[in-house]
Amino acid sequence: MTERSVATVDLADPNLYQRGIPHDVFTELRRRPGLTWNAIAGDPTDGFWAVTRHDDLVTVSRDPDTFSSAVGHIQIYDIDEDALAARASMIDLDPPVHTRLRRLVSSAFTPRHVQGYRDAITERVHARLDALIEAGGGDWVDLVAAPIPIGVICDLMGVPEADHGYMIELSDHLVAGTSSQPLDPEAYGNTTDLRLLPFNSPAAHGINAYAIDLGERRRRTPEDDLITRLVEAEIEGDRLTDAEFANFFRLMIFAGNETTRSSIAHLALHLTHFGAAFGRVREDRAMLDSLVEEVIRYSSPILYFRRTATVDTELAGTPIAAGDKVVMWYASANFDEAQFPDPLTFDPARPTLPPHVAFGGGGAHFCLGASLARLELQILIDAIMTRNITIDVVGDPTFVDSNFVNGIEHLEVRLP
Amino acid sequence: MPSHEIFVLAIDTERCIGGGQCELMEPEMFEVDADTGIATVIGDGKMAQLRAEGLMDRCPGQAIIRVDADDGADD
Numbered sequence: 001m002t003e004r005s006v007a008t009v010d011l012a013d014p015n016l017y018q019r020g021i022p023h024d025v026f027t028e029l030r031r032r033p034g035l036t037w038n039a040i041a042g043d044p045t046d047g048f049w050a051v052t053r054h055d056d057l058v059t060v061s062r063d064p065d066t067f068s069s070a071v072g073h074i075q076i077y078d079i080d081e082d083a084l085a086a087r088a089s090m091i092d093l094d095p096p097v098h099t100r101l102r103r104l105v106s107s108a109f110t111p112r113h114v115q116g117y118r119d120a121i122t123e124r125v126h127a128r129l130d131a132l133i134e135a136g137g138g139d140w141v142d143l144v145a146a147p148i149p150i151g152v153i154c155d156l157m158g159v160p161e162a163d164h165g166y167m168i169e170l171s172d173h174l175v176a177g178t179s180s181q182p183l184d185p186e187a188y189g190n191t192t193d194l195r196l197l198p199f200n201s202p203a204a205h206g207i208n209a210y211a212i213d214l215g216e217r218r219r220r221t222p223e224d225d226l227i228t229r230l231v232e233a234e235i236e237g238d239r240l241t242d243a244e245f246a247n248f249f250r251l252m253i254f255a256g257n258e259t260t261r262s263s264i265a266h267l268a269l270h271l272t273h274f275g276a277a278f279g280r281v282r283e284d285r286a287m288l289d290s291l292v293e294e295v296i297r298y299s300s301p302i303l304y305f306r307r308t309a310t311v312d313t314e315l316a317g318t319p320i321a322a323g324d325k326v327v328m329w330y331a332s333a334n335f336d337e338a339q340f341p342d343p344l345t346f347d348p349a350r351p352t353l354p355p356h357v358a359f360g361g362g363g364a365h366f367c368l369g370a371s372l373a374r375l376e377l378q379i380l381i382d383a384i385m386t387r388n389i390t391i392d393v394v395g396d397p398t399f400v401d402s403n404f405v406n407g408i409e410h411l412e413v414r415l416p
Numbered sequence: 417m418p419s420h421e422i423f424v425l426a427i428d429t430e431r432c433i434g435g436g437q438c439e440l441m442e443p444e445m446f447e448v449d450a451d452t453g454i455a456t457v458i459g460d461g462k463m464a465q466l467r468a469e470g471l472m473d474r475c476p477g478q479a480i481i482r483v484d485a486d487d488g489a490d491d
Contacts, residue, residue: 095431096430099431099432101452102450102453103434103453106448106453107434107450107451110435110436110439110440110448111437111439112443142470268476274456331459363478364433364476365437366476
């Protein structure tokens with residue numbers, strides 16, 4: 001056997017992402033032939049194959065028979081079987097089970113259907129920009145990036161406006177579970193063993209409890225929302241169990257909130273650093289769609305997802321054994337110079353084919369909310385341009401302490 | 417090998433994730449059913465090869481399949 005290419009930097013270390021995507025590290029990994037083995041600190045027997053090139057990532061993403069989401073965990077660290085089962089939502093499953101669950105809600109997220117949310121999103125966007133202007137600047141995350149996506153996904157789900165803030169809080173604490181900071185295990189009235197909770201976070205208990213209570217209310221009094229759809233749904237004659245329903249709800253709130261919020265947070269940085277590019281699009285709004293794709297590529301809100309090999313196989317000439325962890329680094333593939341010439345250049349006219357992989361590399365797990373995220377960004381950027389708002393970032397952003405999301409906690413902006 | 421064939425397309429209903437890319441790219445030919453969340457073909461499913469291949473590649477669920485391929489066109 002040939003010698004493994006071994007990482008010199010631990011990609012699982014959250015500290016690596018404290019100033020954004022470590023482009024130099026990923027550039028070096030992409031240049032190496034084959035895949036690189038990343039040992040996990042403190043455990044010589046544990047590690048993963050780092051997939052850093054665009055074409056390799058797409059291969060993994062589109063082959064769930066070989067690279068499973070249901071075998072092992074979709075995060076780097078393994079967890080016990082009972083813990084996997086307790087948290088399983090469609091993102092942790094393979095077709096065809098995944099597909100049956102996904103189709104319960106998929107029609108609400110198609111590119112055509114999301115156009116129906118345009119007016120409601122536009123209203124939210126202008127309200128947040130009004131608030132930003134009234135405050136004369138401030139924390140872009142609190143004022144703009146956080147409230148827009150949570151408002152939109154909560155509207156779709158049927159979470160009352162008064163509870164939106166609580167959903168942001170719970171979602172934030174979920175991500176904190178991927179950080180190096182321990183959490184109070186009894187927060188949110190949690191009595192469940194943390195090991196059994198997503199991200200090992202007591203906030204997961206909070207979200208699940210909230211979901212079950214709201215689901216109960218919708219069962220009694222149905223509304224035209226996704227919560228009602230989920231509590232009434234039947235798969236081959238069976239209703240979702242409380243746990244299945246709560247896990248579904250939690251996934252939707254988390255994925256609908258955290259990711260678009262991250263792109264919007266990064267947008268403030270792009271507006272500040274790449275003003276000329278935005279100026280071009282302001283004069284020619286036909287470029288708005290490709291600009292939105294560039295904002296999403298450049299943000300890469302999710303750093304990675306993991307798959308687990310189900311059989312002995314080979315990728316990029318590297319042998320992979322059944323049971324090996326295979327980690328798709330979107331944050332690297334989106335800057336693969338083989339697909340995106342001058343990848344660090346922010347180019348609003350960059351061709352949208354091949355597509356970036358911020359929504360995944362294709363395959364059944366392709367981001368459910370992709371069209372919704374695009375629409376939110378498109379409306380927001382268009383509004384900023386039309387209202388001629390200049391946004392200047394002051395100081396450095398504070399990144400979320402995580403190896404999984406490329407989130408920004410705080411970002412101060414001023415309006416000159 | 418001919419490169420400008422007419423493909424006959426159908427939806428693999430086991431694979432379809434209801435992503436709606438087909439409906440976006442070819443609204444005359446595909447529609448996602450609001451109840452089942454599955455795309456359906458409107459009409460005869462016929463499409464020129466180049467366009468069909470682009471569409472099949474963009475389908476996230478890899479659920480757009482060619483149903484006329486067993487006529488010796490392969491190999």
